Amino acid sequence: MNENKDTRLPPHLRDIQREIEGYAREFGLDFYETIFEVLGYDEINMVAAYGGFPNRYPHWRFGMEYEQLSKGYEYGLSKIYEMVINNNPSYAYLLESNMDVDQKLVMAHVYGHVDFFKNNFSFQHTNRKMMDEMANHATRLRRIIDRVGIEPVEAFIDRCFSLENLINQHAPHFPPKSREEETEKPIEVRGFRTDREYMSHFINPKEFLDAERKKLEDARDAKKKFPEKPERDVLLFLIENAPLERWEADVLSVVREEAYYFAPQAQTKIANEGWASYWHSTIMTTRALKDAEIIDYADHHSGTMGTRPGAINPYKLGIELWRHIEDRWNKGRFGKEYDECDDLRARRAWDRKLGLGRQKIFEVRKHYNDVTFIDEFLTADFAAEQKLFVYGFNEKANRWEILDREFQKVKKKLLQQLTNFGQPIIEVVDGNFENRGELLLAHRHDGVDLRIDYAKDTLVNLQAMWRRPVGIVTRVDGKGVLMRYDGRDHTDRKVEL
Amino acid sequence: MPLKIKQDHSRFREIIRGRIKENLRKYIQKGEMIGKKGKDLITIPVPSIDIPHFRYGHKEQGGVGQGDGAPGTVLAPGAVEGDGKGKAGQGEGQHSLEVDLSLDELADILGEELALPRIQSKGKKNLTTPKVKYTGVHTTGPESLRHFKRTYKQALKRSIATGTYNPRVPIVVPVREDKRYRSWRLTELPQSNAVVIYMMDVSGSMGDEQKEIVRIESFWIDTWLRANYKGLETRYIIHDAVAREVDRETFFHTRESGGTMISSAYKLCKEIMDADYDSGSWNIYPFHFSDGDNWSADDTRTCITLLKGEVLPKVNQFAYGQVESPYGSGQFIKDLRESFDGVENVALSEIANKDAIYNSIKDFLGKGS
Numbered sequence: 019m020n021e022n023k024d025t026r027l028p029p030h031l032r033d034i035q036r037e038i039e040g041y042a043r044e045f046g047l048d049f050y051e052t053i054f055e056v057l058g059y060d061e062i063n064m065v066a067a068y069g070g071f072p073n074r075y076p077h078w079r080f081g082m083e084y085e086q087l088s089k090g091y092e093y094g095l096s097k098i099y100e101m102v103i104n105n106n107p108s109y110a111y112l113l114e115s116n117m118d119v120d121q122k123l124v125m126a127h128v129y130g131h132v133d134f135f136k137n138n139f140s141f142q143h144t145n146r147k148m149m150d151e152m153a154n155h156a157t158r159l160r161r162i163i164d165r166v167g168i169e170p171v172e173a174f175i176d177r178c179f180s181l182e183n184l185i186n187q188h189a190p191h192f193p194p195k196s197r198e199e200e201t202e203k204p205i206e207v208r209g210f211r212t213d214r215e216y217m218s219h220f221i222n223p224k225e226f227l228d229a230e231r232k233k234l235e236d237a238r239d240a241k242k243k244f245p246e247k248p249e250r251d252v253l254l255f256l257i258e259n260a261p262l263e264r265w266e267a268d269v270l271s272v273v274r275e276e277a278y279y280f281a282p283q284a285q286t287k288i289a290n291e292g293w294a295s296y297w298h299s300t301i302m303t304t305r306a307l308k309d310a311e312i313i314d315y316a317d318h319h320s321g322t323m324g325t326r327p328g329a330i331n332p333y334k335l336g337i338e339l340w341r342h343i344e345d346r347w348n349k350g351r352f353g354k355e356y357d358e359c360d361d362l363r364a365r366r367a368w369d370r371k372l373g374l375g376r377q378k379i380f381e382v383r384k385h386y387n388d389v390t391f392i393d394e395f396l397t398a399d400f401a402a403e404q405k406l407f408v409y410g411f412n413e414k415a416n417r418w419e420i421l422d423r424e425f426q427k428v429k430k431k432l433l434q435q436l437t438n439f440g441q442p443i444i445e446v447v448d449g450n451f452e453n454r455g456e457l458l459l460a461h462r463h464d465g466v467d468l469r470i471d472y473a474k475d476t477l478v479n480l481q482a483m484w485r486r487p488v489g490i491v492t493r494v495d496g497k498g499v500l501m502r503y504d505g506r507d508h509t510d511r512k513v514e515l
Numbered sequence: 516m517p518l519k520i521k522q523d524h525s526r527f528r529e530i531i532r533g534r535i536k537e538n539l540r541k542y543i544q545k546g547e548m549i550g551k552k553g554k555d556l557i558t559i560p561v562p563s564i565d566i567p568h569f570r571y572g573h574k575e576q577g578g579v580g581q582g583d584g585a586p587g588t589v590l591a592p593g594a595v596e597g598d599g600k601g602k603a604g605q606g607e608g609q610h611s612l613e614v615d616l617s618l619d620e621l622a623d624i625l626g627e628e629l630a631l632p633r634i635q636s637k638g639k640k641n642l643t644t645p646k647v648k649y650t651g652v653h654t655t656g657p658e659s660l661r662h663f664k665r666t667y668k669q670a671l672k673r674s675i676a677t678g679t680y681n682p683r684v685p686i687v688v689p690v691r692e693d694k695r696y697r698s699w700r701l702t703e704l705p706q707s708n709a710v711v712i713y714m715m716d717v718s719g720s721m722g723d724e725q726k727e728i729v730r731i732e733s734f735w736i737d738t739w740l741r742a743n744y745k746g747l748e749t750r751y752i753i754h755d756a757v758a759r760e761v762d763r764e765t766f767f768h769t770r771e772s773g774g775t776m777i778s779s780a781y782k783l784c785k786e787i788m789d790a791d792y793d794s795g796s797w798n799i800y801p802f803h804f805s806d807g808d809n810w811s812a813d814d815t816r817t818c819i820t821l822l823k824g825e826v827l828p829k830v831n832q833f834a835y836g837q838v839e840s841p842y843g844s845g846q847f848i849k850d851l852r853e854s855f856d857g858v859e860n861v862a863l864s865e866i867a868n869k870d871a872i873y874n875s876i877k878d879f880l881g882k883g884s
Contacts, residue, residue, distance in 0.1 A: 064520040073519075078530055078564075081523030086561050176539070179566045327582040327590045334581070409590055410577035418590040421577070432579045444569050466571045475542075475567035490569070 025055040031112070034122055041305045042129035046380065047297065049132035050146075051107040054125065058114050062098050063087040065111055069280065070103045071152045075159035075272075076168070077175055099318075100124040104135040104283070106146040119311040120318060126301040130294030133383075138290070140282035140387045143190035148279055155272045162265045174266055178253075178273040180479040183441045185274065186250035187281050205238070207231045248445040248460065253277070255446045260483050270483075282387075288436075289391045292336015293383055295322065299337065328409065328418060330432070335404070339391070342400050343382060344375035388436045396432070398425040406432075434464070442468055444490070456502075457484045461492035468492050470501075477503040491515070531562050539564055649699045656696025665695040709744035709798040709831075710791075711737065712784050715766065716805035718755040718775040720842035728838050729804045730767050732872050736802065739880055744798065750787055754780035756810065760787065776810050777803075777847065778817040785825045794829035801826065801833050802879070806840035807847040815847065819854045827860060834862040834879045 027035060035054055042049065057065065067083035068074040090096035099120060102110040110128040112121055135141050145151055163171045207230045209222030249255045253274040257267050283290070299319065307315055323334045346352055350370025359365055386394065401423075408422045408431045422428070443462040451458040457480070461468060473490065481488045481503050489502035491513055498515035501508065529535045531543060542564050580590070652662055670689035674680040680687070715721070715729055741747045751766035752758055758779040761769065784801055792799055809815050826833055837848040848863055855861040864878035865871075 060518060064518050067520055067523075076523055076526075078523055078527040079566075080520055081525070081527035082563055084520050084524050085527060086563065089561055173536075173538075176566060180568060183568050183570075325581045327580045327584065328578075330579055330581060404581055405583060406579055406581055407584070407586075408577060409580050415589075418577075420580070420584050420586050420588045420590065422586055428579055431577070435578055440571075442569055442571055461569070469570055469572040472567040473569055476569050479567070 025057060027054050027056060027112075030118070031056070031121060034118065035125055038122060038125040038301065038306060039129065041301045042126065042133075042297070044305075045297070045300065046376075047129055047133040048137060049108065049129055050105075050136055052102075052110055052128060052132050053107050054110050054112055054128075056112050056114050059091055059097075060088065062101060062111055062113050063091060066098050066101055069276075070101055071149065073153045073156050075156045075175075076163070077172065079179065099322075100127055102128045102131045103149065104141060104144060104146070104279075105149045106136075108132045108135065109149065117314060119307075119314045122306050122311075123298050123302055123315060123318060126298035126306065127294045129301075130297035131290060133297075134286070134290045134293050137384050138282075138286060138387075139385055140286050144279055144282055145275075151279075152276070155276065159269065159272060162268065166265055171265075171269065174269055175273065177479040177482055178270050180476050181253060181256070181483075182273060182277050184250075184252035184444055185254075185277050185281065187285060187438060189251055190278060205231055205234045207234065244449045245446055248447045250443070250445045252444065252446055252459065255449070256483055259449055261485050262483065266483075285387045285389075288330075288332040288336045288339070288388045289383070289386060290336070291332045292338075292340050295333045295337040296340040296379075327420075330435075338404055339395055339400065340379055342397075343395050344379050346375075347378035348373055348375035350374075389433060392429070392432055392436065396429055401425045401428050434466075437464075442466075447491075451489065455486045457486065457488040459488070459490040461490060463493040467494055470494065473501060474503065474508055477501060477508070481505055527564075530564065539566075542566060646702050647699050648702050649697050651698050652695050653698040654692075654695065656698060660697045662695045662697050666693055669693040669695060708748075708796065709740060709800065710748040710750065711740060712750045712752065712787060712799070712801040713766065714752040714754065714758075714780045714784060714801065714803040716755070716775055716777070716780075716803075717753045717769050718773060718806075718808070720775075720806050720808055720840050721838070722840060725806060725838040725840050726767060728866055728869060728872060729836075731869070732804075732836065732866070732875060733802065735872070735876050736879065739876075740800065752780050752783050752787075754783070758783040774810050775805070775808055776814050777805060778814050778821060781818055781821045781826060785821065788826075788829055799830040801830055802836065803834070804836045804838060805847060806842065807837040807845040808840075808842065809847050815850050819850070822861075823854070827858070830860065832860045832862055832879075834864070836875055836879070837863075837865045839865065839867045 031054070039052075063084055065072055066087055067080045074080055087096075087098065091098075097113070099113060099116065100110065102108060108128075110125075110132075112124055116124070135144075159171065207227050209218075209227055209230065212218050212221045245255065253270060256262070257270050257274065262270065302315055302319075323331065323337065325331045325334050348371075349368060350356070350372040351365075351368050356365070356368060359368070382391070382395070402425070406423070406428045407420045408427050409418055410421045411417075412419045443464070444459055445462070446457065447460045448456075448458040450456070459480075473492070477488055477490065485505075487502060487504035489500050491498065491500050493499065493515060498513040500511045500513045502511065503509075526535070530539055544563050544565050652665055666689050667687065670687045670693040671680070673690075673693060674687055713733055715726075717726075737747070737749065749763070751761050751763055753761050753766060753769055754775075754777070756774040756776045756779065760783065780803065788794070788799060809818070822833065835848065835851055837845060839845070845865075848865060851861070851863055855863075862879050864875040866875045
């Protein structure tokens with residue numbers, strides 16, 4: 019970013035900020051202090067390309083994001099309105115050229131996000147000083163580059179990115195396992211049987227017993243699996259066990275840490291964007307809008323909420339779901355009595371005037387991520403109202419088609435898309451496969467095959483880190499396959515699953 | 516102050532252009548954004564590099580969408596997002612227009628890629644052509660250049676001013692003084708006409724693959740020369756034992772058989788030059804592609820004499836590309852090399868296969884003459 023430029027809010031935007039912040043507090047939003055900065059379009063594109071941070075390590079991937087963002091902007095196709103970082107204090111960026119009504123909308127939206135960051139359980143274990151941490155990572159990697167050279171470091175980062183999704187998204191919620199606790203009970207060795215107590219020294223001398231114990235322990239160790247339980251955090255397993263150079267391990271742990279930082283945002287995309295949109299809409303329409311601003315607001319709000327057939331718009335789905343929940347709890351449309359009512363007219367007119375909606379949505383924003391949010395609150399009524407459908411690829415006609423509107427199928431598909439943020443679940447099952455030091459991964463197949471060419475190329479990257487041959491067990495067209503790469507050749511082998 | 520990210524960006528561009536990190540080349544995806552320009556949809560190419568992950572096979576996967584339509588309804592192309600990249604526009608059934616690279620941009624990239632110098636027309640720097648430019652309006656001039664609108668206006672003004680204009684019978688008759696004529700000036704424009712004369716051996720030994728190479732190469736040569744010259748003409752000659760001039764289509768698709776007499780092509784080339792392209796006012800670029808298998812040493816000698824005496828003095832550069840073929844002896848380029856070693860405006864290049872086209876273009880155009 020341009021260090022010389024003053025990016026602080028100009029006075030009239032400061033006033034707007036104070037106003038909006040007041041409304042947000044009035045509604046009970048609970049957020050970190052939020053610092054707004056004003057940036058030009060190329061700067062905001064840069065920050066967005068850097069994942070929201072002003073400072074990242076050098077890598078072409080950020081340049082690629084930047085190109086897409088700036089092309090979209092230059093051709094007038096897309097524009098970044100807002101950008102906010104999960105950090106304490108929170109940083110948010112405004113686009114310099116926006117109208118004041120846009121800035122209002124963005125600020126209200128941002129307070130929604132920051133409230134969500136602060137309170138939602140998924141973000142509980144994220145680093146709230148990530149702004150500093152990212153800068154530290156950048157410095158660390160720059161130093162490594164100075165020492166080793168850009169080519170090897172960049173090539174290694176490419177490999178890391180190839181494996182970046184192999185983390186355990188639930189890991190932050192478990193305490194790290196401490197190694198000391200896992201010490202095993204020593205094995206009791208009896209030796210030869212003897213009836214005469216005084217003879218035991220001679221029949222089972224201490225040296226003999228020790229040797230015997232050692233033998234048994236070795237046998238137990240040999241039988242022991244490595245890792246003992248399948249490990250979802252493949253990156254951690256590599257950092258701890260792969261024969262990496264020190265700088266390589268360092269780079270890998272940077273990539274892993276950042277992947278964990280961004281993971282909750284991917285897990286709560288619908289709930290989070292929906293929540294922020296719910297609040298910008300509530301704040302704008304009930305408090306902040308001036309008469310003259312209504313048309314522009316409506317235009318931009320509807321632009322954000324636009325849907326198209328082939329994709330879910332998280333803003334739209336989210337905001338509608340939050341409103342749906344609020345409405346249900348306001349009218350008391352939940353619980354046994356409502357669920358068991360099969361009189362359509364009674365259901366339509368159901369209103370117990372409970373007024374619990376607000377309270378309920380605040381509760382939900384604390385304890386749910388996208389998967390649980392959808393699972394619990396996406397009802398058949400809602401799916402029909404929102405015209406949700408399942409689409410798929412018609413191989414014969416070579417085109418995408420709408421397949422089904424049945425509620426159960428829609429919900430199942432949606433949940434499947436969201437589980438493990440739409441990534442296949444892969445774990446390390448053996449770090450010493452066939453006792454030859456080979457690394458074996460397993461894909462927990464859930465109905466959809468892996469993309470084979472990508473899987474093969476990913477194995478190449480994995481092998482480069484593990485140095486010994488690597489393999490993955492998966493299912494292709496219903497049959498178990500072990501794909502293996504030994505550093506030179508790819509081989510496939512049938513396996514029983 | 517430039518943005519920090521420009522470094523990352525230029526590195527990305529270099530990967531896309533294949534300058535560095537060739538191992539990533541196969542992951543380059545031709546993404547596109549779709550936008551609207553007037554009535555038309557335009558697609559803007561946004562290349563990206565997709566680092567391989569363990570991920571689901573794309574088409575098997577499907578997803579959940581939102582909107583109208585019964586089961587079986589087809590989703591418009593582009594409606595399903597690849598991987599969250601390209602953004603779709605609205606509306607369907609409109610014409611889509613590709614805003615890919617323009618030929619100029621392509622030429623720029625080519626020039627940059629191969630480090631080609633801009634072409635300088637040697638010894639013809641002072642050469643100009645008079646160009647007629649209409650610059651104004653006069654009260655005198657030939658009738659053929661009469662400016663109808665201005666004349667009419669003038670006549671109308673006059674008839675209104677003198678009160679002879681009758682709106683019900685709006686007849687306006689211009690008199691001598693009303694008449695206005697376009698006037699012109701001659702400007703001297705620097706010479707920028709160029710002609711490329713492509714000659715190709717189509718004897719039995721030139722197979723489809725060889726012709727494909729010639730076609731690709733001539734496309735790039737065309738592109739580069741077009742970026743350097745405003746008016747570029749192209750002529751095509753094919754030859755086996757006899758030469759004839761053909762159009763572009765025929766040039767690339769003819770397959771003859773029989774022997775090869777290269778001199779026939781050079782003779783025809785000379786005739787074309789003599790007839791249509793005065794070397795004083797044209798930049799002339801003959802390109803000849805062959806597999807290098809000439810009929811006889813005698814004919815080769817005729818060729819060399821022709822080149823030396825008639826062709827070389829008139830052209831900017833004579834280029835000979837020899838495509839490797841399983842049948843040809845490839846002797847011709849050796850003979851040329853012997854005779855024209857060190858001659859400035861002769862470029863010789865051997866093209867072993869498609870991959871060699873790059874270097875061969877560089878051989879041809881790298882001199883910048």
